[in-house]
Amino acid sequence: MSDRVPVSKTYKLYLGGAFPRSESGRTYPVSDAKGRFLANAAQGSRKDLRDAVVAARGAFGGWSGATAYNRGQVIYRVAELLEGRREQFAAEVAAGEGVPSRRAESLVDTAVDRLVWYAGWTDKIAAVLGGANPVAGPYFSFSVPEPTGVVGVLAPQRSSLLGLVSVLAPVLAVGATAVVVTSQDRPLPAITLSEVLATSDVPGGVVNLLTGHTAELAPWLAAHADVNALDLTGAPAELRADLERAAAGTVKRVLRAPSTEPDWQERPDIRRLRPLLETKTVWHPMGV
Amino acid sequence: MTWEYAPAPESRAIANLKPGYRMFVDGEFVDGTGEPLKSVNPATEEVLAEVSTASAADVDKAVKAAHRAYDKTWGRMPGAERAKYIFRIARMIAERARELAVLESLDNGKPIRESRDTDVPTAAAHFFYHAGWADKLEYAGYGPDPRPLGVAGQVIPWNFPLLMAAWKIAPALACGNTVVLKPAETTPLTALVLAEIIQQAELPPGVVNIIPGAGDVGAELVNHPGVNKVAFTGSTEVGKVIQASLAGTGKKLTLELGGKAANIVFDDAPLDQAVEGIVNGIFFNQGHVCCAGSRLLVQESIAEELLDRLRARVSTLRLGDPLDKNTDIGAINSREQLTKITELVAAGEQEGAQRWTSPCPLPDKGFYFAPTVFAGVTQSMRIAREEIFGPVLSVLTFRTPEEALAKANNTPYGLSAGVWTEKGSRILWLADKLRAGVVWANTFNRFDPTAPFGGYQESGFGREGGRAGLEAYLDV
Numbered sequence: 141m142s143d144r145v146p147v148s149k150t151y152k153l154y155l156g157g158a159f160p161r162s163e164s165g166r167t168y169p170v171s172d173a174k175g176r177f178l179a180n181a182a183q184g185s186r187k188d189l190r191d192a193v194v195a196a197r198g199a200f201g202g203w204s205g206a207t208a209y210n211r212g213q214v215i216y217r218v219a220e221l222l223e224g225r226r227e228q229f230a231a232e233v234a235a236g237e238g239v240p241s242r243r244a245e246s247l248v249d250t251a252v253d254r255l256v257w258y259a260g261w262t263d264k265i266a267a268v269l270g271g272a273n274p275v276a277g278p279y280f281s282f283s284v285p286e287p288t289g290v291v292g293v294l295a296p297q298r299s300s301l302l303g304l305v306s307v308l309a310p311v312l313a314v315g316a317t318a319v320v321v322t323s324q325d326r327p328l329p330a331i332t333l334s335e336v337l338a339t340s341d342v343p344g345g346v347v348n349l350l351t352g353h354t355a356e357l358a359p360w361l362a363a364h365a366d367v368n369a370l371d372l373t374g375a376p377a378e379l380r381a382d383l384e385r386a387a388a389g390t391v392k393r394v395l396r397a398p399s400t401e402p403d404w405q406e407r408p409d410i411r412r413l414r415p416l417l418e419t420k421t422v423w424h425p426m427g428v
Numbered sequence: 429m430t431w432e433y434a435p436a437p438e439s440r441a442i443a444n445l446k447p448g449y450r451m452f453v454d455g456e457f458v459d460g461t462g463e464p465l466k467s468v469n470p471a472t473e474e475v476l477a478e479v480s481t482a483s484a485a486d487v488d489k490a491v492k493a494a495h496r497a498y499d500k501t502w503g504r505m506p507g508a509e510r511a512k513y514i515f516r517i518a519r520m521i522a523e524r525a526r527e528l529a530v531l532e533s534l535d536n537g538k539p540i541r542e543s544r545d546t547d548v549p550t551a552a553a554h555f556f557y558h559a560g561w562a563d564k565l566e567y568a569g570y571g572p573d574p575r576p577l578g579v580a581g582q583v584i585p586w587n588f589p590l591l592m593a594a595w596k597i598a599p600a601l602a603c604g605n606t607v608v609l610k611p612a613e614t615t616p617l618t619a620l621v622l623a624e625i626i627q628q629a630e631l632p633p634g635v636v637n638i639i640p641g642a643g644d645v646g647a648e649l650v651n652h653p654g655v656n657k658v659a660f661t662g663s664t665e666v667g668k669v670i671q672a673s674l675a676g677t678g679k680k681l682t683l684e685l686g687g688k689a690a691n692i693v694f695d696d697a698p699l700d701q702a703v704e705g706i707v708n709g710i711f712f713n714q715g716h717v718c719c720a721g722s723r724l725l726v727q728e729s730i731a732e733e734l735l736d737r738l739r740a741r742v743s744t745l746r747l748g749d750p751l752d753k754n755t756d757i758g759a760i761n762s763r764e765q766l767t768k769i770t771e772l773v774a775a776g777e778q779e780g781a782q783r784w785t786s787p788c789p790l791p792d793k794g795f796y797f798a799p800t801v802f803a804g805v806t807q808s809m810r811i812a813r814e815e816i817f818g819p820v821l822s823v824l825t826f827r828t829p830e831e832a833l834a835k836a837n838n839t840p841y842g843l844s845a846g847v848w849t850e851k852g853s854r855i856l857w858l859a860d861k862l863r864a865g866v867v868w869a870n871t872f873n874r875f876d877p878t879a880p881f882g883g884y885q886e887s888g889f890g891r892e893g894g895r896a897g898l899e900a901y902l903d904v
Contacts, residue, residue, distance in 0.1 A: 268569065273894055275876035276553065283880050283894060289863075365840075368885065381676025388671035390840070391664065391683065391886045411904070419880045419896045422859045424869045 151181045151327070153188060153351065154334030156195035157344015162352070163187050170328060173238020181327045184352035186360045189319065192348035193366050196290045196317040199345030204287045204315040208263035215262065215312050217340040219255035222248070222305075225336065229301055229329060236300050236326040250405050251305040257408060258309035265314065265413055278426045285417035287316035288393055289368030292361040294354060294375045294383075300326035302404045304333065307373055308347065310412040317346045319367065321358060323374065327351035355379060362386035369393035369416060373401070433746065436753040438540045443531040449479045449616065451486065451640055452623035454493035455633025460486050462641055467617055470537035470759040471750050471794040479616050482639035484648050487608070490637040491654040494579040494606040497634030502606050503576060507563030514559035514601055516629040517622075521552040521594075524625065528618055532590055533750040535617040537759030537795070538713050540751050550875055551594035554893075557877035558598035561898060565603065568895050570904040576604035577680055577903050578656030583646040583670075584619075585662045586612035586761050587716040587817075593619045595892045596659055597636060598877075603901035605657065608637045610649055614762050616640035647673070655679060659900060661718075663815075664841070664886050682890025682900040684718065684882055686815040687843030689864065690836035691721030691872065694829075695730045697848035701870065702734070703741050706821070709846055709872035711745060711799055714760055715819040718887070719844035721872055723805075723812060725832050728825045735803060735823065739784055742799050747788045757788075757819060760795040769797050769818035776802050776811035781822070807838055815841070829854060837863045842884030846872045865891070 151170075152159045161167075166183035203211070222229065226248050234244035266284055273281040291311045296303030300323045311318045322330035334349045350357060355376055362370055362383040370387045372380055375397055387394050395415050449467075450457040462481035469476050482490065497503075502510065521528065525548045532543040565574050580600040584592035589611060600607050611619035623638045639645060643666070650658045650670055657680045660670050664685040674681055691709050693702050709721025726734050750758035760766040777783050781802040790796045797818055805812050805822040812822050826832040836845055836858075845864040847855050855869045865883045868874060875881065880894035890900045 269896070271895070273876065273879040275874070275879050277874070277876070279871065279874060281874075281876065281879045283896060288884075384675030385672045388668050388675065391668060391671060391685065391888060393889050396678065414899070418865065418884050419882065419891050419894075420859075420865060420867065420884075421879050421881065421894075422867045422869065423871055423874050423879070424855065425871050 149179070151179050151331045151351065153182050153184055154331065154338070154347070154349040155188065155192050156348065157338060159334070168352070170325070172235040178235060179328060181331070181351040184350035184357060186357070188350055189357050189360050190364070192319040192350060193290060193364050195345035195348050196319050197366050199343055200289060200317045202343055203317055203346045206315070208266070211312065211315060212259045212262035214341045215255055215259035215309065218336060218342065219252050219259065221336045221340045222255065223252045225332070229332065232329045232332060233301050236328055237298070247302045251302045254302070254305050254408060255309050258313040261313045261413065265410070265417070268410070269414070269417065269419070273421065279423050280426055281421060281423045283419050283421045286420050287314045288416050288418050289316060290366060291316045291318050291369045291371060291416060292364070292367045293318050293320040293371040294358055294361070294373060295320050295322050295330065296374045296401050296404070297323045297325070297354070298401050299404050301329040301333065303401065304330055306404045306408065307371055307412070311416060312342070312346065314413055314416045316416050318348065319361060320347065320349045321354055321361065321374070322349055322351050324352070324354045358383055359386055363389055365390045367392060369395065371395040372397040433754045437749065438530055438751045438753060440530065440534065440751060442527050443534055444527055445476060445531065445534065447477055449477055449620045451480050451482055452620065452627070452638040453486065453490045454637065455627065457623070460639065462486065462645065465613060465640065465642070467535055467614065469534050470761050471791070473793055476534060477617065479620070479640050481641035482645050486639060487645060487648045487652060490608045490639050491579055491581070491652045493634035494608050494637055495654055497632055498578055498606040501632040502635045503604055507565060507604070510601065510604065511559045511562035513629060513631050514555055514562060514598065517625055518552050518555035518559060520625045520629055521548065521555065521622070524621070525549065525552070528590060528621060530751065531621060532618050533758065535615050536586065536589055537750050537761050539755040539758045540753055541755065542713060547588055547591045551591045554594040554598045554877045558602040562602040565898065565902070568898050570899065570902055574902040574904050577901060578605060579654060580605045580607050580657040580659060580901065581649045581652065581655035582607060582609040582659045583650060583662065584609065584611055586615040587713060589615035590618040590622060592661055593622055599892070599897050600901050601635065603898055605901050606635050608639060608649055608655070610639055610641060610646050613642040650674065657901065660684070667888060680900070683888035684890070684892065685886065685888040687718045687720070687841045687883065687887050688723055688813065688815055688839045689719055689721050689844040689846065690723045690725050691846035692725045692832045692836060692848065692858065693727065693730070693734060694849035694851070694854065695727040696850045698850065699730070699734060699737060702848040703737050705846065705848060705870070705872045706738060707741055707745070710821040711757055711819050712873050714757055714797070716761060716765070716817055717873065719866060719873065721846050722816060722820070722822060724821055724823045725826050725835055726823060728827050731825045735801070738801060742786050742801065743788070745786060745788065745799055747796060747798060748791055757799060760797050760818065763795055765817065766795040766797060769816055769820060772811055772814060772816045773800060773820055776805070776809060776822070779809045779811070781805045781809060781811060807835060813839065829858070833858060833861050840886040843887035844868065
């Protein structure tokens with residue numbers, strides 16, 4: 141046993157590619173599953189959230205305009221770096237979720253595999269969902285799926301890493317950008333994930349992670365006019381209808397949440413990609 | 429010498445106009461217990477017919493009938509059998525095409541040329557296209573056995589009354605849903621003739637129910653707890669109200685809302701073709717088109733020449749009797765809409781845009797608005813931001829492709845856009861960057877059942893047409 145005192149980490153927000161504290165100066169204590177203090181997390185504010193939307197909007201052109209091959213490689217790179225930090229994540233997941241370490245390792249492994257699964261979708265989804273339209277006239281018409289824009293994500297409350305990766309990876313895969321409100325009580329793996337994102341060629345602003353009180357931040361996210369879609373997966377049950385109502389103010393695409401958090405270890409499908417995509421139809425006359 | 433047009437009126441008798449129309453519920457035409465409405469010919473302001481409307485109790489009856497039909501017949505029927513019913517509807521629309529076109533022009537005010545050549549044939553095509561899907565849904569990419577949702581509550585606008593009914597009903601039926609549809613208050617007649625066709629095609633009772641009425645009937649329908657899916661086409665304002673009212677209900681929703689499309693003309697565009705495209709883009713259906721090219725963005729170097737040619741061409745458009753086969757611009761659908769157009773045009777003048785209005789004569793009676801082009805429009809003006817839904821074009825200029833793109837995307841809407849240039853790479857660059865659900869390059873206002881249609885942003889969500897359009901009516 142060494143007498144050395146470990147250097148513990150300050151958990152901050154991940155915003156526009158940087159790691160600021162909350163502009164509000166607030167933090168809140170995070171405990172493990174047994175109630176022991178783990179760390180102080182930044183308690184993101186409405187202003188932090190609006191800054192995050194600005195960062196996500198700013199990053200949208202570059203990320204949506206990147207080639208699908210490039211996006212696939214970047215997401216695959218995230219998987220590589222997550223794999224490299226497997227033990228650190230397993231320890232954080234075990235502490236936060238109160239699961240045995242073997243189970244925590246399995247959850248991390250599945251998160252890595254999930255990223256690999258979505259990495260492979262970037263350059264295939266357009267062929268699966270798009271195509272040529274055989275219109276009755278002398279025109280060439282085709283339809284392609286395109287990312288909807290900035291996606292507000294209320295991350296799952298229970299599954300702090302696998303759940304988060306399962307809702308975030310599809311946003312990245314389609315070329316959209318994300319403002320994520322992490323699990324309120326289990327936020328630490330999200331912030332460690334942001335360190336992975338920051339070092340894996342995901343451009344700054346493409347993913348923005350806010351820790352804090354979901355019920356405080358969610359209404360601002362739902363009502364923000366520069367957010368195109370809202371994922372309610374981690375929304376508190378009693379707020380869901382209100383959040384959907386707020387989202388209607390700017391006709392947001394809403395991913396409704398099942399009443400219980402899904403089993404994230406189930407095989408994924410493209411249901412999480414489709415609602416983040418718009419179909420664009422292009423026409424041009426044919427002739428000599 | 430000037431060659432005058434001789435009148436070429438289509439026969440009004442072909443419409444088989446009846447003094448009264450009744451709603452269609454559970455396979456029967458019945459009297460609604462709502463306050464009857466009078467459908468008016470906007471070209472003459474005469475009352476065409478009295479139409480019974482639905483009360484809340486009638487909405488409930490219709491939804492229950494649709495549920496019974498879903499549980500007992502339609503929801504269980506093999507797709508191949510559903511298909512044959514839908515094919516029948518397509519064929520019978522084609523058989524009665526001339527009657528439907530005349531009735532549509534009477535009730536809506538649109539030129540017979542458009543109802544005859546666009547609305548009615550495209551409506552038939554939608555049924556024909558979707559009929560073929562009914563027994564092939566496992567190939568649509570939504571899994572091996574995609575299931576319908578149940579009862580679809582559908583609310584449609586007055587600008588393409590029959591065509592919108594077809595866009596809504598055909599995919600719903602193909603996917604195995606049953607339907608309660610509310611046509612617009614001012615244009616209920618062709619939907620009720622469609623009901624007659626559906627009855628003659630012997631669809632099981634309750635599979636399609638058509639209940640006329642005003643906005644309150646629509647609200648009653650979309651909020652009815654027995655409705656599983658809501659589809660709405662109309663204004664963004666009402667779309668937001670519907671989306672908010674469905675919050676927390678779990679009902680699947682698709683919205684096709686307003687637009688403020690940019691039609692971008694570059695200096696290398698073939699100008700004569702572009703002028704035709706601009707005219708078609710904004711004056712088709714009197715501009716009562718959600719995807720109308722209402723913001724013309726023209727490259728500064730050709731702005732003057734293009735505007736001269738445009739004004740000359742617009743001066744030749746013939747405004748008047750919708751039943752005359754030579755008419756280009758028919759009647760504005762209602763006094764209310766005419767007031768809205770007039771108000772926004774006044775705002776354009778007040779805000780300093782230069783108005784030019786075609787010197788064409790206006791009929792003494794009826795609701796008409798002469799085609800109008802505003803030059804010198806800036807992005808902050810109401811006529812550049814708000815949907816006018818009338819024959820009014822706002823012209824802005826740009827210098828570089830980047831500026832054109834930025835201006836085109838500077839709107840909360842995102843339904844459609846147009847691009848005119850001979851440069852292929854520029855078309856594809858813009859088609860990629862424009863935030864709009866439909867991009868027409870060197871053409872405008874093309875519609876086809878195989879081509880998905882729908883908006884980005886506040887122009888709504890969900891698609892109509894094509895493989896993508898089936899998602900709206902499947903539990904996937």
